[in-house]
Amino acid sequence: MRLDFPPKYTETIGAVKIHSLQKIYEIDSGCNFGTTSQAYNSLTTAFDNDTLSQIFQAMAVVIPVKDEKLSLLEGVLSGIPNECLIIIVSNSQRHPVDRYAMEVEMVKQYSLFSNKRIITIHQTDPNLGRIFHKINYPSILDHNNQVRQGKAEGMIIGILLSKLHKKEYVGFVDSDNYFPGAVNEYIKIFASGFAMSNSPLCNVRICWHSKPKIANNKVYFPKWGRISEYSNKYLNDLISYITGYERDIITTGNAGEHSLSMSLAENLDFSSGYSVEPYELINILEKYGGIISNKSVDIRQHGVEIFQVETRNPHFHENKGNEHIQGMLQESLNVINNSKICNTEITTDIKNHLLMLQQKDSLSNIKSNDKIILMDPIKTIEIDKFHELVVDSPRLLKQFNIDEK
Numbered sequence: 221m222r223l224d225f226p227p228k229y230t231e232t233i234g235a236v237k238i239h240s241l242q243k244i245y246e247i248d249s250g251c252n253f254g255t256t257s258q259a260y261n262s263l264t265t266a267f268d269n270d271t272l273s274q275i276f277q278a279m280a281v282v283i284p285v286k287d288e289k290l291s292l293l294e295g296v297l298s299g300i301p302n303e304c305l306i307i308i309v310s311n312s313q314r315h316p317v318d319r320y321a322m323e324v325e326m327v328k329q330y331s332l333f334s335n336k337r338i339i340t341i342h343q344t345d346p347n348l349g350r351i352f353h354k355i356n357y358p359s360i361l362d363h364n365n366q367v368r369q370g371k372a373e374g375m376i377i378g379i380l381l382s383k384l385h386k387k388e389y390v391g392f393v394d395s396d397n398y399f400p401g402a403v404n405e406y407i408k409i410f411a412s413g414f415a416m417s418n419s420p421l422c423n424v425r426i427c428w429h430s431k432p433k434i435a436n437n438k439v440y441f442p443k444w445g446r447i448s449e450y451s452n453k454y455l456n457d458l459i460s461y462i463t464g465y466e467r468d469i470i471t472t473g474n475a476g477e478h479s480l481s482m483s484l485a486e487n488l489d490f491s492s493g494y495s496v497e498p499y500e501l502i503n504i505l506e507k508y509g510g511i512i513s514n515k516s517v518d519i520r521q522h523g524v525e526i527f528q529v530e531t532r533n534p535h536f537h538e539n540k541g542n543e544h545i546q547g548m549l550q551e552s553l554n555v556i557n558n559s560k561i562c563n564t565e566i567t568t569d570i571k572n573h574l575l576m577l578q579q580k581d582s583l584s585n586i587k588s589n590d591k592i593i594l595m596d597p598i599k600t601i602e603i604d605k606f607h608e609l610v611v612d613s614p615r616l617l618k619q620f621n622i623d624e625k
């Protein structure tokens with residue numbers, strides 16, 4: 221993969237480096253040229269297939285699933301390079317139709333043909349709730365001691381299982397993607413980001429080339445969705461306020477496709493549900509930006525590098541309707557608004573925006589002062605104890621092509 225390098229500019233906030241959007245010139249730039257001059261020119265750098273393969277081997281790809289079409293999920297699996305460990309965290313319905321059982325059956329069949337290593341788990345399995353209770357991680361549980369609904373909750377389970385498998389990197393891809401080729405590109409971007417990073421604390425975020433839409437019998441390729449337009453705006457307002465310079469560096473506020481090095485992932489708080497992606501940026505700034513004092517993290521040791529890369533493939537996923545989009549936008553704006561690093565002027569703008577959304581949509585149930593549900597960093601979990609309890613629950617995981625050692 222060949223892409224802009226070094227990035228055109230970088231915003232530095234405390235120990236956080238946010239790099240501007242990087243463009244891809246070759247999705248596949250050949251194999252095995254190591255560090256020869258073929259790799260570099262003054263404007264771009266290429267990572268050969270061997271370099272990417274090494275990183276794939278250290279990477280788990282987590283796929284959150286909730287009641288998606290099986291054919292879409294299978295397509296997504298087919299796009300993931302073979303070296304990656306795949307972790308499917310499902311919150312699909314169990315009754316009256318057991319959609320999770322259908323997913324497991326599909327994966328079982330698929331893994332016979334593909335030789336991929338795949339693990340599946342159901343988010344609301346009572347055994348999993350019990351394990352979180354036993355290892356004293358209540359922030360992921362609901363009142364019934366069951367794991368809460370939500371995409372972020374699924375992601376946390378995925379990160380923990382990746383850690384169990386000693387993975388250094390964890391990438392997230394949605395299960396409702398119509399183009400397996402796009403998924404393949406995302407994973408190559410993740411690996412290139414980790415290869416570019418000078419720090420073990422690294423976040424790689426995908427900016428879609430476009431999201432195709434059909435209107436009046438024609439295909440259009442708009443770049444920004446309705447949510448990203450606003451969450452990017454407010455995140456940029458916040459960063460401009462902090463640095464004192466007005467810039468539009470953030471293009472990936474709601475990047476569902478993103479990845480984290482394990483060293484960073486295990487240090488972050490995660491916010492519940494769909495607000496997880498913008499909150500990731502907010503939490504990195506809260507912890508490593510030096511804006512507010514934070515005793516739990518030593519920012520002198522390492523900085524955080526955030527890469528944003530624009531795909532060549534368009535992003536085409538399942539259309540979930542207006543209400544879904546409104547809810548997501550409200551959750552996203554709410555986490556920006558509630559951060560301690562958000563100043564009053566921006567807070568007022570966001571509050572007005574949320575008020576406007578509420579007036580437009582009588583179904584809306586999110587208020588600007590709603591409390592944000594946060595989950596503690598997973599480094600607070602004793603991983604050996606978690607491992608023991610998982611091993612003691614033989615039906616919790618379904619594993620395909622995984623060596624049991």
Ligand code: GDP
Nearest residue numbers: 284285286309310311369370371374394395396
């Ligand atoms: P959008 O693409 O950002 O509009 O959001 P989607 O509704 O497509 O959700 C993103 C991904 O998360 C999809 O793969 C969903 O199937 C999955 N997902 C949504 N809710 C949950 C959940 O509660 N738990 C899990 N594990 N996955 C979820």
Ligand code: CO
Nearest residue numbers: 394396537538
């Ligand atoms: Co989607």
